[in-house]
Amino acid sequence: MNAKVVDRLAMTSRRIESIAFAWSGLPDYAARCIRAVIDRHPGRVKVIGTRPVVPIAGMERSLGQAVHWVDGRDANADWNRLGMRPPDLFFQGGYHRAAFNSLGLRCRSDGGKVVLQTDSNWQGTLRQHLVDPIRHRAFLRRHFDGVFVPGTSGTIYAQRMGYRSSTVFEGLYGADPTLFNGGPPLHSRPKRFLFVGRLVQVKCVVALAQAFVHFAADRSDWSLQICGAGPLRDQLPHHPLIEVSDFLQPAQLADVFRNARCLVLPSLSEPWGLVAHEAVLSGCALALSQVVGAAADLATKSNSILFRPGDVNAIADALHSIASWDTIRWQEAESMSRSVATKFGPEPFANAVAQFIDKLNSEM
Numbered sequence: 001m002n003a004k005v006v007d008r009l010a011m012t013s014r015r016i017e018s019i020a021f022a023w024s025g026l027p028d029y030a031a032r033c034i035r036a037v038i039d040r041h042p043g044r045v046k047v048i049g050t051r052p053v054v055p056i057a058g059m060e061r062s063l064g065q066a067v068h069w070v071d072g073r074d075a076n077a078d079w080n081r082l083g084m085r086p087p088d089l090f091f092q093g094g095y096h097r098a099a100f101n102s103l104g105l106r107c108r109s110d111g112g113k114v115v116l117q118t119d120s121n122w123q124g125t126l127r128q129h130l131v132d133p134i135r136h137r138a139f140l141r142r143h144f145d146g147v148f149v150p151g152t153s154g155t156i157y158a159q160r161m162g163y164r165s166s167t168v169f170e171g172l173y174g175a176d177p178t179l180f181n182g183g184p185p186l187h188s189r190p191k192r193f194l195f196v197g198r199l200v201q202v203k204c205v206v207a208l209a210q211a212f213v214h215f216a217a218d219r220s221d222w223s224l225q226i227c228g229a230g231p232l233r234d235q236l237p238h239h240p241l242i243e244v245s246d247f248l249q250p251a252q253l254a255d256v257f258r259n260a261r262c263l264v265l266p267s268l269s270e271p272w273g274l275v276a277h278e279a280v281l282s283g284c285a286l287a288l289s290q291v292v293g294a295a296a297d298l299a300t301k302s303n304s305i306l307f308r309p310g311d312v313n314a315i316a317d318a319l320h321s322i323a324s325w326d327t328i329r330w331q332e333a334e335s336m337s338r339s340v341a342t343k344f345g346p347e348p349f350a351n352a353v354a355q356f357i358d359k360l361n362s363e364m
Contacts, residue, residue, distance in 0.1 A: 199230030
């Protein structure tokens with residue numbers, strides 16, 4: 001056997017010690033989740049990111065180290081240019097960033113393993129039945145040794161795309177319970193609905209505001225707080241019970257959740273919905289459209305109402321239903337929300353990463 005073949009076999013059989021994560025628009029919650037891996041993993045952990053649209057104050061402080069910032073469009077991104085060796089295990093944030101694809105290919109060519117991080121969720125659409133499986137089988141599956149997904153709907157999607165169930169792990173997303181927590185008992189909080197997100201068409205925020213106006217004609221004891229920025233802000237109706245504010249830094253947002261009763265997320269499309277996890281960590285109830293991916297993991301009969309997406313009347317009916325809850329129901333909702341919230345966050349994220357390492361090491 002020649003030396004080149006021996007070297008190649010040595011590379012493909014090396015155990016996982018060094019890890020790297022690549023995250024698009026690196027958010028604070030991702031930094032906090034990766035920090036849990038850094039604190040537990042004995043080897044090197046590096047983080048590559050494209051910059052978030054809304055800058056997060058102290059994000060690198062949450063991570064505990066500097067981020068290697070890249071241009072996501074750079075199809076020639078290279079580990080050497082980043083000042084590091086290719087890792088033994090690379091968690092690649094999606095397959096739509098040219099820079100991440102380049103780093104993933106270079107990692108595999110060096111003998112490393114690559115895990116796809118994706119928040120695609122199963123909705124049973126015609127495209128998901130016919131087009132997506134072909135794309136994954138023909139172009140994507142051979143590039144990845146595993147798939148890291150947020151929750152149940154992501155697992156279903158990955159398995160439908162042909163990835164082996166033994167290589168798919170949940171826990172990709174999750175807010176930090178040391179930040180989102182506490183608050184007064186849910187039944188004693190102000191009667192306030194809360195929306196957090198971009199003010200864009202896919203979030204259906206204008207329909208939510210319109211539904212609230214109809215609702216408030218009968219229930220003027222409730223208010224709606226909208227936190228976010230985007231092109232649809234000027235289309236929101238002006239109403240004395242609707243408060244609109246820009247995006248808030250995480251610590252400020254945590255205080256807002258602690259003083260709200262129910263998060264409303266009326267999205268037309270929502271792969272998972274981290275904001276839903278922030279809400280249940282804070283004890284809030286949930287009113288979610290049926291397409292929100294996190295509903296499968298966080299919404300139960302005790303703490304939530306689900307409604308048809310894009311339907312103003314359906315949203316208004318959901319608001320009326322939640323507003324009718326009595327004290328016992330609010331107590332049940334808070335208890336259930338805090339219970340399901342424990343399934344996600346930095347520790348479950350780090351546990352999943354450890355599972356990937358154990359699984360891939362066992363195959364070497």
